[in-house]
Amino acid sequence: MHEAIDCYKELEHGSYGEMGKPLVGPNLWPSNPRHFKVVMERYIELCTGMGFFWVITTELSKKIMRGIALALGGSFNELEGNIAGDPFWVMRLIGYPVISMENNHDEPENDVGCGAHTDYGLLTLVNQDENITALQVRNHSGEWIWAPSIPGTFVCNIGDMLKILSNGLYESTLHRVINRSPRYRVSVAYFYEPKYDAVIEPLDICVEKTGGVKKLGQAVYGKHLVSKVTTNFGY
């Protein structure tokens, strides 16, 4: 079980037609604490790198994507333009309550804070609560391994869209959260995504590296997002 505040890049009326409709309108920022909106917008700006020229910004996700583009054998801006020239983003502030032992067995109840899933977009930067190890990722051998928090770092997850672009060279890693600690755990997950209407398909350079055959079909990012979100939160 978990509780979360989700914020999405706000779309304007009419942008991206029918596909954009679920994301039209402003985020409902809590008024308490008072500076919450300002702080979160700055955090998002630092992660996205879309600040105005007079505002210092780190361009963190863009720089990581440039490193990935070079590592895949492309030009530094291979993943920009029609792919992520105008990136979409999602931000989740997540709280994982302390588990309950109310069933009078020694087995904890509701200890799965977030079920096994892959992230939808390009890259996720997870800022974890220090001193609570709760995030697990599944490795190649199918084992769940813990991803402990390392102070001053993010855990970076590859998303479904980067798996397609790389023709499967990169895996969108399955992960889940199990909070068995006696403390409420908080994490801040920032999702760096393609352009909302980007048509994502394997890059030629990656197809060449993987035997010349496209192993994965194309996807329209916005449609993938909406279908995942509406099935994940089906209430």
Ligand SMILES: O=C(O)CCC(=O)C(=O)O
């Ligand atoms: O809380 C975490 O460490 C991970 C959260 C997560 O995987 C997600 O929100 O997609």
Ligand SMILES: [Fe+2]
């Ligand atoms: Fe995730």
